[in-house]
Amino acid sequence: MLEIQKIRENKDFIINRLNEVRKIDLSDTVNKIYKLDEQKRETQQKLDSSQAQLNLLSSQIGGLFKNGKIEEANSLKIQTALIKDQIKQTKEVYSKLESSIDELFCLIPNVPNELVPSGISENDNEIVSSSEINKDDFKSFVPHWDLCQKYNLIDFELGVKISGAGFPVYKGKGARLQRALINFFLNEASEIGYQELLVPHLVNEKSGFGTGQLPDKEGQMYHTEKDNLYLIPTAEVPITNIYRDVMVNINDFPIKHVGYTPCFRREAGSYGKDVRGLNRLHQFDKVEVVQITHPEKSYETLNEMVKYVESLLEKLELPYRKLKLCGGDLGFTSALTFDLEVYSPGQDRWLEVSSVSNFETFQSNRLKLRFKDGKKTKLAHTLNGSALALPRIMASLLEINQDEKGISIPKILIPFTGFDRIEN
RNA sequence: GGAGAGUUGGCAGAGUGGUCGAAUGCGGUGGUCUUGAAAACCAUUGUGCAGCAAUGUACCGGGGGUUCGAAUCCCUCACUCUCCGCCA
CATH class of the missing domain: 1.10.287.40 (Serine-tRNA synthetase, tRNA binding domain)
Structure with a gap:
């Protein structure tokens, strides 16, 4: 606000x-x-x-x-x-x-930072940088849903049976690879000073309002009526709300947290190729990094966070591109957002795996998240970013590392998976 | 699910109708002392809103009521804790 x-x-x-x-x-x-x-x-x-x-x-x-x-x-x-x-x-x-x-x-979104390009839709987003893609290299590559079936990694049908579409069941090496990725992401973040948190997956109304999901995105969240709790759409909600009504000590800046949670999204109105396979799910895993900073430092922090996310993609050896979101595609609460997208050779498209945003005081004003600057009480700046969202990483990773006989695991992950190949 | 207790400033904790925005302790800030630090001592220290300011006003979990006057009495909702039951 x-x-x-x-x-x-x-x-x-x-x-x-x-x-x-x-x-x-x-x-x-x-x-x-x-x-x-x-x-x-x-x-x-x-x-x-x-x-x-x-x-x-x-x-x-x-x-x-x-x-x-x-x-x-x-x-x-x-x-x-x-x-x-x-x-x-x-x-x-x-x-x-x-x-x-x-x-x-509640009707007014955040005012875009001066760097935000104007535009109506995702087509107007600015591509800041991109890996070179030679499509000839991937001519025979199949999409991840075929690979998942062939190597018995993820069972989408089984998920439909027990919950519904968009709730996949990960199996065997598929489940293990997922867990390896989560561990890898958490370890990486911890190493550069993010404190790890394990937070509730259901939150109350106040928390939903604090980070801006309510009332704007009410329909996008699962809601448990009896207890009036919301299933979190991202770890941002519980983590940032830790600091609701908190007076932070100026010496504690920057506050850095990382957390893994499942994320639940109703995704009402999505259909077609967008929802095929792992492209869009109702439940997915994500590791999120959150920072709370002094207002003067927040854009420096934003860049640092984007660089960090890029470093993860590089370590995983995935081709990716970096987008600066235009005004029309910018989230309601954000002042400036960078998206990271990985390349999916099986589908020949880019998949969003991270969104790193500076909310400036938009959230902290609602949260009453403040600090003392000398005698003056000021609102802190909040930022967060996916580091990273798992399903599309998994999709890209499986597709890009496929060969006729199986799938190779990127070097950096082998200590986490305990295997270096997926084969039948 | 049943019974009871509680919710007060950054924290702990007093206050049961009239200078109470609130004692006291801890913490914070400034100072004295010290080569420096600690200790001790002194002073200072809540937040929002309006106003250039002086100042005014509101806030003792939320909402409502009684009263000239409410942290204090009444109603109501929410939350927390303890005990019992159930249970991973």
Whole structure:
């Protein structure tokens, strides 16, 4: 959620940025907030002075009672009735204004950073760098779902039986390879100072709101009605919410966490080749890195995180490309996002395996995640990135390392898998 | 699932109708002492909102009520803890 101060000071700038970069017109909403905020402040001044009057009278009455001047006290009491009525009315106006403002605020996404290219859809994303792909090398390569069946690594049908489409069952070396990847990712992150966390997979409503999934993406999360809990769509939610309502010590920056969790997404409305095999699942595994930083350091941190994710892909020897998301494809809560995509030779397409974002104060404003900078209390910056999402890594890895007889495991993973080949 | 207890400032913990935004301790910050550190001592130290400021106002889990006046009384919801039951 944007801060109200930003709208007070830079209303037109915000409208223009959203318009130019995200290609959405929120001028009505922003202007409305601006006006309502003015009204709210006026109302508050009125309310405050009424309260002050009442407080004064009350203490006078108290004094009179103490001195036994009951009659005088009673006559003052009569005066309070009018003020109390006024306060009640003003309060109502005030809280109505407040809730209208809050509602409108939930409609406004983060303001894109100046580096974000303008654009409407994923087609307008900027390709920052890319591995060379020689398609001739992959002419006979088959997609991962064929490999999974051939070598009995992942059973999609079985998942349909016990849960539904999008819930695959990993088997034997398939399951082992998955576990190896998780361990590899966790180890790598730990080694460069991310503290490992194992967090709940169900979260409450407050947490969903804190990181911005609610109310924006309500329909994308699984919800347990009886207990009013949400299955996490990413580890970002529980991990970042650890710092909800927390005053961080400035010396603790940067705060770095890594966590592995399964992720649950309803993915309503997806279909076709997008959901084939491991391309898009309702449940998948992901290792996530989260950082909380001083506002002045957050973009430095973002670059560092992107580089880290790239280093993982390089160690796995997977061809990948780096995208800078355009305004239209940028997440609701993000100010700047880089996506990493790996190449899938069996499908001849790029698959998103990581999204690294700086949310600036958008989340921390909701979370009330702050720190003391000298005497001033300021909002921290939050960032996170997938490092990495497993299924598409698995897809690319199986496809790219295939040969006629089987699949070779990348060198770096062999200590984790305990085998270097998958064959029948 | 049944019974009971609780929720107060960064933390611990007092306060049961009127200078209580809140004692006290710990922690934090500044200082004295010291070659330096520790200890000790002194001072200072909650957050939001409005305001250029002085200041005002709100906040003792959330919401509502009683009262001239509520951390304190009443209702309600949420959460936490303890015991019993069930159980990986």
